[in-house]
Amino acid sequence: MALKVGDYKTDVHNDWCPGCGDFGIVNAIQMALAEMEIPRHQSAIFSGIGCSGKTSHFINVFGVHTLHGRVLPFAQGAKISNPNLEIIAVGGDGDGLGIGAGHFVAAGRRNVNMTYIIFDNAVYGLTKGQASPTLKLGEKTKSLPTPNTNYDVNPIGLAIASGFTFAARGYSYDVRQLKNLIIAAVRHKGLAFLDVLQPCPTYNDINTKDWFSGEDRIDETTKKPMPRIYKLEDTDYDPVVHYSDETELNQKKTQAIVKSLEWDSKIPTGIFYKNELITPYTRRLTDKIPNYVENPSALQNISKNNVPITKINQILDSYKV
Amino acid sequence: MVSDFTWMIGGPQGSGVETAANIFSQVFSKMGYQIFGKREYYSNIKGEHSYFAVRISDKKIRSSVKGTNMLIAFDAETIFRHVDDVLENGIIIYDSTLENMKISDVITFENDFKDRLENILKSKNKESNVKGMLELASENGVTIHSVSFRSLLTELSEKLENPRIKNMSRMFNVLGVSLSLGLLMIPSEKLTESINSIFSKKKSIADMNVSAANFAYNYAAAKFDEPNFKFKAKEIEENTLLVQGYYGTSLGKIIAGCRFQSYYPITPATDESNFLETNEILEINEDRPGSTLVIQTEDEISAIGMAIGSSLTGVRSATCTSGPGFVLMAECLSWAGINEVPVVITFYQRSGPSTGLPTRHGQDDLLCAINSGVGEFPRIVYASGNVSDSFYDTTQVFNYADIFQIPVIHMLDKFIASSVTTCQRFDETKVNIDRGKLLDEIPSDNYRRFAHTEDGISPRSKLGLENGIFWNTGDESDIQGHISEDPVNRIQMMDKRQSRLDYILEKIPESEQIVKHSEGDFCIVSWGSTQGPILDTIEMLKNEGINIGFVEIKLLHPFPKELLKKSLSNSKTIIDIEANYTGQLGSLIRQNLEKDPNYYILKFTGRPMTCTELYDTLKKIINNNAEKREVLTYGA
Ligand SMILES: Cc1ncc(C[n+]2csc(CCOP(=O)(O)OP(=O)(O)O)c2C)c(N)n1
Ligand code: SF4
Ligand SMILES: [Mg+2]
Numbered sequence: 001m002a003l004k005v006g007d008y009k010t011d012v013h014n015d016w017c018p019g020c021g022d023f024g025i026v027n028a029i030q031m032a033l034a035e036m037e038i039p040r041h042q043s044a045i046f047s048g049i050g051c052s053g054k055t056s057h058f059i060n061v062f063g064v065h066t067l068h069g070r071v072l073p074f075a076q077g078a079k080i081s082n083p084n085l086e087i088i089a090v091g092g093d094g095d096g097l098g099i100g101a102g103h104f105v106a107a108g109r110r111n112v113n114m115t116y117i118i119f120d121n122a123v124y125g126l127t128k129g130q131a132s133p134t135l136k137l138g139e140k141t142k143s144l145p146t147p148n149t150n151y152d153v154n155p156i157g158l159a160i161a162s163g164f165t166f167a168a169r170g171y172s173y174d175v176r177q178l179k180n181l182i183i184a185a186v187r188h189k190g191l192a193f194l195d196v197l198q199p200c201p202t203y204n205d206i207n208t209k210d211w212f213s214g215e216d217r218i219d220e221t222t223k224k225p226m227p228r229i230y231k232l233e234d235t236d237y238d239p240v241v242h243y244s245d246e247t248e249l250n251q252k253k254t255q256a257i258v259k260s261l262e263w264d265s266k267i268p269t270g271i272f273y274k275n276e277l278i279t280p281y282t283r284r285l286t287d288k289i290p291n292y293v294e295n296p297s298a299l300q301n302i303s304k305n306n307v308p309i310t311k312i313n314q315i316l317d318s319y320k321v
Numbered sequence: 322m323v324s325d326f327t328w329m330i331g332g333p334q335g336s337g338v339e340t341a342a343n344i345f346s347q348v349f350s351k352m353g354y355q356i357f358g359k360r361e362y363y364s365n366i367k368g369e370h371s372y373f374a375v376r377i378s379d380k381k382i383r384s385s386v387k388g389t390n391m392l393i394a395f396d397a398e399t400i401f402r403h404v405d406d407v408l409e410n411g412i413i414i415y416d417s418t419l420e421n422m423k424i425s426d427v428i429t430f431e432n433d434f435k436d437r438l439e440n441i442l443k444s445k446n447k448e449s450n451v452k453g454m455l456e457l458a459s460e461n462g463v464t465i466h467s468v469s470f471r472s473l474l475t476e477l478s479e480k481l482e483n484p485r486i487k488n489m490s491r492m493f494n495v496l497g498v499s500l501s502l503g504l505l506m507i508p509s510e511k512l513t514e515s516i517n518s519i520f521s522k523k524k525s526i527a528d529m530n531v532s533a534a535n536f537a538y539n540y541a542a543a544k545f546d547e548p549n550f551k552f553k554a555k556e557i558e559e560n561t562l563l564v565q566g567y568y569g570t571s572l573g574k575i576i577a578g579c580r581f582q583s584y585y586p587i588t589p590a591t592d593e594s595n596f597l598e599t600n601e602i603l604e605i606n607e608d609r610p611g612s613t614l615v616i617q618t619e620d621e622i623s624a625i626g627m628a629i630g631s632s633l634t635g636v637r638s639a640t641c642t643s644g645p646g647f648v649l650m651a652e653c654l655s656w657a658g659i660n661e662v663p664v665v666i667t668f669y670q671r672s673g674p675s676t677g678l679p680t681r682h683g684q685d686d687l688l689c690a691i692n693s694g695v696g697e698f699p700r701i702v703y704a705s706g707n708v709s710d711s712f713y714d715t716t717q718v719f720n721y722a723d724i725f726q727i728p729v730i731h732m733l734d735k736f737i738a739s740s741v742t743t744c745q746r747f748d749e750t751k752v753n754i755d756r757g758k759l760l761d762e763i764p765s766d767n768y769r770r771f772a773h774t775e776d777g778i779s780p781r782s783k784l785g786l787e788n789g790i791f792w793n794t795g796d797e798s799d800i801q802g803h804i805s806e807d808p809v810n811r812i813q814m815m816d817k818r819q820s821r822l823d824y825i826l827e828k829i830p831e832s833e834q835i836v837k838h839s840e841g842d843f844c845i846v847s848w849g850s851t852q853g854p855i856l857d858t859i860e861m862l863k864n865e866g867i868n869i870g871f872v873e874i875k876l877l878h879p880f881p882k883e884l885l886k887k888s889l890s891n892s893k894t895i896i897d898i899e900a901n902y903t904g905q906l907g908s909l910i911r912q913n914l915e916k917d918p919n920y921y922i923l924k925f926t927g928r929p930m931t932c933t934e935l936y937d938t939l940k941k942i943i944n945n946n947a948e949k950r951e952v953l954t955y956g957a
């Protein structure tokens with residue numbers, strides 16, 4: 001029986017603020033799971049701590065709400081142990097790029113076949129609006145006593161520099177595009193990163209929904225707002241690395257980083273970079289453990305009638321006096 | 322015939338002291354002797370002083386003694402640091418070219434040590450050089466053999482017509498051990514045999530070392546006077562192994578079915594992960610090969626995070642670390658606690674605080690293991706006293722983790738990790754695997770991960786199991802795993818988790834909680850690797866007709882209060898022995914038994930206790946002239 005979007009919803013009360021961008025992201029994840037027809041028990045959402053961290057409780061698949069900044073280690077441990085699981089890790093920008101930044105970089109280097117979505121609202125929502133690593137230098141959002149003194153980190157750029165093999169950006173009020181990006185990320189063979197611009201109406205009074213849709217920029221002739229967001233798929237931008245060729249690889253990485261720096265008047269969404277020519281972690285493991293995919297840790301028998309079945313006599317023999 | 326003998330070799334890190342000791346240990350184990358070797362080294366890769374002391378005996382031994390019968394030195398530092406370790410009638414073989422080296426020539430000495438040494442030599446009217454040092458030894462009745470290691474190489478290189486050998490000072494280690502064996506008149510085939518086995522990966526290197534070994538062996542046999550020490554080969558006891566300390570937990574993990582280990586490098590824990598990765602492909606009875614995934618992570622937070630993630634898929638998973646890594650794990654540990662996740666943390670202690678003495682022994686993290694973490698949650702802290710125990714205990718801690726669905730912290734230390742001993746072959750048939758309430762199948766869709774049950778433990782699903790969907794959160798949760806701040810639910814959940822502590826004391830057999838090795842009016846209480854020196858000391862005293870009791874506490878948390886009370890009920894004087902400053906077990910005893918141990922014997926220099934110094938201190942206690950707190954200090 002085919003599952004519908006509703007089957008992926010729990011009845012847990014959602015306590016996000018009215019109008020929060022997070023709602024769109026949860027909807028998009030549920031729609032993507034339904035469209036890909038992923039059985040509920042074969043999927044798990046791992047989340048960090050923050051407003052965004054509550055996401056796992058709203059989706060009716062396995063849900064692991066971890067610790068602040070630690071979602072990637074938990075998620076990778078599960079995925080590596082059981083590669084048959086479809087794992088989506090989610091968390092805030094503070095979670096992933098502040099306290100969890102070390103894990104972000106290390107995860108990129110591993111390239112485990114899973115998806116990581118950052119809810120990028122430029123603030124620490126759950127702790128009441130402090131500056132997050134993606135808030136621009138000098139900006140002063142609502143609850144900051146003084147303007148931000150740190151330069152912002154570029155999530156797409158950091159992902160590419162760290163070795164993520166898929167980097168995309170979505171916008172939480174464009175649920176259809178976001179759903180498609182999630183599907184593309186899940187289907188990508190390797191570690192996929194998705195940075196979602198997520199307005200926080202409560203604490204971020206700069207990057208608001210109106211700001212993204214250009215309500216402050218009225219076209220003289222049409223008298224309509226000129227949206228800041230545009231889609232890479234509407235341009236001739238090609239994010240894919242097609243050949244195992246260093247020149248092309250460098251060009252695609254550079255182009256993506258340069259593209260991701262566009263801000264203020266023009267903000268691109270869509271896939272910035274995609275490279276399936278880098279070996280996923282699974283392959284790296286299979287190179288040393290040939291039957292890893294068929295017989296990963298989670299599927300191995302370790303005992304029969306409570307008696308261990310692993311043989312250690314050969315190792316012991318080598319220490320015999 | 323000699324029944325107890327210690328041989329020591331020292332040299333800069335990277336000079337192959339360990340290989341030499343390995344050869345020595347193999348040779349004597351093949352002659353039917355029991356071995357106990359310990360390795361000491363600085364936190365350094367090349368150049369700082371390291372040494373290996375190998376004790377051999379014709380009866381069971383579990384610790385080192387104070388002093389050595391023989392010392393091999395091919396650098397000046399070894400002479401300065403260890404000459405006063407050489408016992409009366411002992412032997413020193415040293416490189417004659419070092420004779421005129423002064424204390425000030427040794428750049429690796431700590432200033433304090435230098436001053437201390439110079440003062441000693443001055444007070445004895447000796448020059449502050451190697452010669453002066455050796456004169457001291459000579460006056461103490463030590464026989465000194467001087468050999469130019471360099472000339473030995475030159476002669477060998479001429480004999481083999483291989484000019485390269487002349488400069489191979491990295492073979493000094495093999496020369497040193499071979500000179501010793503030649504002097505002690507140990508059959509040379511044993512030497513050849515063990516060199517071949519140690520260098521088995523590269524034939525040309527093995528051959529060259531065998532030539533050098535035989536050359537040095539013959540030199541010593543011909544030139545040195547016959548020593549007082551005589552050894553005779555005996556029948557090798559059946560099923561004897563010669564093992565490194567960390568093999569116990571490594572092999573325990575493999576047979577227990579641990580299939581995932583994540584770690585961040587730290588001494589002395591890394592060796593275990595290395596072992597697991599080297600043996601990552603596993604032979605399985607009547608099945609395709611299995612494997613252990615060993616993942617080097619970016620830090621210890623990730624190491625435990627990954628192990629927990631793995632455990633959620635139903636895998637037996639673990640991480641292995643030392644103090645500085647363990648404290649980083651505290652937050653994740655609490656997460657495993659509130660989410661009832663079985664995970665094993667193998668904790669090889671070293672000496673703190675902070676990075677402290679990074680490559681030295683210590684038992685100063687007991688309270689840290691018991692208390693680290695956010696809030697109140699159940700855990701087990703369990704300690705092993707020797708290599709062989711650590712094998713069986715490892716298989717048990719995985720059972721505890723699964724049965725009680727909690728994190729288990731398995732305490733070991735540097736002393737165990739880096740000792741080399743003979744022991745009985747680990748017996749796989751004694752191992753059983755109990756996965757507790759882990760489910761393989763769930764028939765219908767009303768599963769609740771944290772459902773309340775009679776014994777407080779809920780049937781456990783795993784990620785990927787049909788009908789077994791659950792939620793986890795570090796927040797307090799309801800029976801499904803969704804966040805709940807309801808006060809009534811909170812009480813139920815706290816009771817559910819915390820009641821496990823009593824349940825653990827009820828379920829784990831008494832013999833696994835506390836081992837009562839012996840009884841006596843005087844009774845030692847201790848935990849972990851002090852077991853070896855304590856048992857050796859008890860035997861020494863027994864030979865004099867003195868019976869001392871010894872209660873080893875293995876389950877340290879939850880604390881087996883009633884059982885300990887019972888175990889100590891016949892003893893008048895309680896002696897707490899630990900390798901730390903404050904007596905951490907002692908504080909648990911005070912807290913739980915409302916009774917202060919009568920004596921504390923403590924050591925915190927980072928050097929393991931020897932049975933000799935324990936013996937001396939216990940004698941003082943028995944003769945009623947000890948302080949309440951006795952601090953041991955022996956060891957360079
Ligand atoms: C170790 C730790 N430090 C601090 C906190 C407090 N804390 C909770 S959420 C949060 C920030 C959340 O910001 P972000 O990750 O951007 O998520 P958002 O709420 O914006 O979705 C912080 C600092 C914590 N839970 N754990
Ligand atoms: S604080 Fe911001 S991010 Fe958090 S729920 Fe409210 S609107 Fe959303
Ligand atoms: Mg945020």
